[in-house]
Amino acid sequence: MIIDCHGHYTTAPKELQTYRDSQIAGLKDPSYVPAPAKLAISDDAIRESLENAQLKLQRARGTDVTIFSPRASAMAHHIGNETTSRHWTQACNDLIHRVCTLYPQNFVGVCQLPQSPGVPPVNSAGELERCVRELKFVGCNLNPDPSGGLWNSPPLTDRHWYPLYEKMVELDVPAMVHVSASCNPNFHTTGAHYINADTTAFMQFLTSDLFKDFPTLRFIIPHGGGAVPFHWGRYRGLAQDMKRPPLEELLLGNVFFDTCVYHLPGIELLLKVVPVDNVLFGSEMVGAVRGIDPRTGQYYDDTKRYLDALPLSAADRAKLFEGNALKVYPRLKAHLAAAGRA
Numbered sequence: 247m248i249i250d251c252h253g254h255y256t257t258a259p260k261e262l263q264t265y266r267d268s269q270i271a272g273l274k275d276p277s278y279v280p281a282p283a284k285l286a287i288s289d290d291a292i293r294e295s296l297e298n299a300q301l302k303l304q305r306a307r308g309t310d311v312t313i314f315s316p317r318a319s320a321m322a323h324h325i326g327n328e329t330t331s332r333h334w335t336q337a338c339n340d341l342i343h344r345v346c347t348l349y350p351q352n353f354v355g356v357c358q359l360p361q362s363p364g365v366p367p368v369n370s371a372g373e374l375e376r377c378v379r380e381l382k383f384v385g386c387n388l389n390p391d392p393s394g395g396l397w398n399s400p401p402l403t404d405r406h407w408y409p410l411y412e413k414m415v416e417l418d419v420p421a422m423v424h425v426s427a428s429c430n431p432n433f434h435t436t437g438a439h440y441i442n443a444d445t446t447a448f449m450q451f452l453t454s455d456l457f458k459d460f461p462t463l464r465f466i467i468p469h470g471g472g473a474v475p476f477h478w479g480r481y482r483g484l485a486q487d488m489k490r491p492p493l494e495e496l497l498l499g500n501v502f503f504d505t506c507v508y509h510l511p512g513i514e515l516l517l518k519v520v521p522v523d524n525v526l527f528g529s530e531m532v533g534a535v536r537g538i539d540p541r542t543g544q545y546y547d548d549t550k551r552y553l554d555a556l557p558l559s560a561a562d563r564a565k566l567f568e569g570n571a572l573k574v575y576p577r578l579k580a581h582l583a584a585a586g587r588a
């Protein structure tokens with residue numbers, strides 16, 4: 247089985263964005279009363295939004311199931327207040343649940359969290375619990391910078407985040423560290439802000455004893471781990487200079503990377519420096535990079551092709567495509583069994 251750990255509902259029916267637009271317009275309208283979404287979206291509209299996009303690509307590329315979450319750049323936790331974010335998040339998560347209910351064999355849900363700048367992360371625990379216990383989601387996306395590029399929250403290793411981590415541990419779900427849209431013009435959302443955040447999260451983990459406090463807490467750093475694999479020697483050396491334990495001991499029991507690096511040499515490097523046990527197949531399709539590479543004639547985000555081009559052992563392939571995902575997302579197994587996949 248081939249599990250893609252990183253997909254977003256980037257093709258959701260337009261009613262979702264219409265609701266979001268009304269929310270945002272309402273922020274400037276004193277007569278607007280914030281209210282949860284009541285989206286009139288038919289099952290057929292959901293099917294149509296996926297059949298010519300994610301589902302078509304799953305079939306064409308030979309992948310089986312996608313761990314699926316709301317569009318990350320649209321989380322935009324910096325917009326409005328805590329209520330704005332909660333209503334928006336619930337609408338997005340409920341739509342993911344409908345996708346997973348219509349296509350239980352193809353999609354498994356991961357939730358957005360209703361974060362907001364300056365609001366304690368523990369306030370997201372209720373939505374996480376709802377999504378895991380009621381909607382049967384298997385993880386969450388955690389935004390380390392709800393300000394959208396101003397980086398004014400405490401680091402992920404600060405006790406500020408601990409009550410949310412306690413809930414993640416209790417539910418036995420991981421978080422993908424995933425920022426959203428950048429409202430800082432210095433940082434292009436998917437080209438700079440995303441990669442900065444991936445790199446930043448790793449360095450934060452390196453400097454702290456977070457995983458001593460939470461030995462079973464798990465994070466996926468997406469986009470191939472940002473700059474980390476390319477600078478692996480820098481991080482090993484920094485850890486050494488700081489009298490930290492070796493990276494393997496310090497964080498590789500808890501931190502994992504996906505394969506959303508859109509060229510073969512990048513994937514080769516990733517797998518050369520990061521242990522195979524810490525890499526999960528992911529494509530982030532249909533996502534940030536949607537074009538075809540004229541040098542190969544293939545989609546940049548068809549990351550399975552890069553793995554298929556490597557001389558991997560059968561055991562390593564099984565880990566990358568299936569085993570590591572089942573290890574990092576323990577709730578996935580029951581979900582796949584219920585869908586007749588296991």
Ligand SMILES: [Zn+2]
Pocket residue numbers: 252254318424468530533
């Ligand atoms: Zn993503």
